[in-house]
Amino acid sequence: MRFAVSDEQRQFAASLHDLLAGADTPAAARAWGEGRHEAGRKLFRGLADLGVPALLIDERHGGLQAEAADLVVAFEVLGYHVVPGPLIESAVVVPAALAGGDLARKWLPPLASGTALATVLAPPEVPLALDADIAELTLELRDGAAWEVRAGSLEPVPSIDPARRLFRVADERIPAGAAAPRAFDLGVLAASAQLLGAGQWLLDEATAYARQRHQYGKPIGQYQAVKHLLADVVTQVELARPLVHGAAVAAQEGSATLARDVSAAKVKAGEAAYLAARTALQVHGAIGYTAEHDLGLRLVKVRALLGAWGDAAFHRARVLKHLAGQR
Template sequence: MKFTWTDEQKAFADSLESLLSSADTVGAARAWADDDTAPGLALWNRLAEQGVNALVVPEEAGGMGATAVELVIAFEALGRHGVPGPWVESAAFLPAALGSNPLVGELAEGAVGTVAFAPHTPYALDADVAAHAFVIDGGTVASASAGERKHSVDGTRRLFTPVAGDAVSTDGDLAAAFNLAALATAAQLLGAGERLLAEAVAYVKQRRQFGREIGSYQAIKHKLADVRIALDFARPLINGAALAIDGPDAARDVSAAKVHAADSAYLASRAALQVHGAIGYTQELDLSIWITKVRALVTAWGTPAVHRSRVLGALVAAEA
């Protein structure tokens, strides 16, 4: 099967790329990590105007009623540019989890939302800036507020222990919401992996050692080629999962995509770190934004073990 974007999807991708390329996403990410959320929230509002927050919200609730393919397009761009904020929670998980709750309309308009959904994501990301925060325990959805601050390897992931409040009336599908969140995270990982590879390729073309560009050495060419192959294999898995998100094999396909996207992006982060040498270990280098983000996203919305278990379970059930 040949997968290609429609003209409308290409236009959407181009508009996002134009917006994010002209924005200081690195500055917003660094400020967010220092608890200065103003630049990040300004970017959040600009993306909301582009419809990112409303993608999977039904039209009758004030959204765009788009498909998971458009969601993947958006989240790959967010990952490629290192955009901070609880995007998976606001734009992927909560619209499906809340169902017909009127708060979905507010999220579509750009209100910041976050959620803690143990054991997959036990802490509420950026709960201190969220207009709507939730905690889910045993299938019960409740409002929440920010509790104790927790540390993340990724400084832009500001984690808080949720303090549960009143129960919230919902008729959403938590399983479907989890699949969308895992798929969006996989797309973010793909985008981050692509950015890391691009940064690594650009660097090895500039850095010279023993009178020649280090990118001319066969060992480095092979290392970066392995990353290119891994990312190229992740993309069809993610696109396939997006197309099958409403089908009977959604859990299997999403988990396969998340596992391979995580492995590929992590491979990209290691390769980028190695070719940059000692400077790659410094926080001052912008590369660190994507290296730490990948490390955090590998286990976000389901660890590799969880998703491998879901794939195995689906295969075993198919053989039974």
């Protein structure tokens, strides 16, 4: 199968862009980082109206039973607009992990409707729970099994991204049955798509700023040095996109190469987004360092996502292990 964005997926992405562009997501992200969740929860309910948290949930639980390609389309837009909250956990990993059973019947319908949030632990790659203080469900994935974590002792852990509020959880674990093996890999895929979206925003913002910022009587974007910087980002973002989309195809087909493909996508999307962040900061100059500029939200988001759902060293090792096994 060759992945190509369909007309329906383009319309879906456009609808998400329209919703988020008019919702002041930067303000919601800043408020979320300060512990004020009203705007973020309202935003999540708006996303639920468009079906985002229901994408991977079975129809019998109120979901859309969509494909991984739709997931990538949605999370690229979410990354572009720096939407806060445990989106990967609520809309991707928990629905993928809970294939059935009492926990699925209890939690998947409210997750699909956007009335509940979930968070996930998957040690050692995901040792901390995102937004565990407000999530209605905390799930731990370990050794092929899922465990419900009952709320109790939560220890806040500092995060480079204030909107990614991390907690160490030390509570009772209740067995919840086997976890679908691809749940972690779908989390990696969603994080890769978010990185891709954030990198695209950084590129767009840097390009727009280079057109309007004048130096020595002309826009700085007319100088070759700036053109080359931006061209390098374009190249890396466009090289990352087919890897992310290709990993979505592997997920849809149940390919044996899924772990390799999502790891390759995560590494490349991370590299592209990080280059976009550095370049955008260089193009903006001093204004890019100010807390008031929306650029800063993406800079810390990219830096945090680089280590989320496995860092580059972990994913490079997975790719190497797969290639070595083919020899």
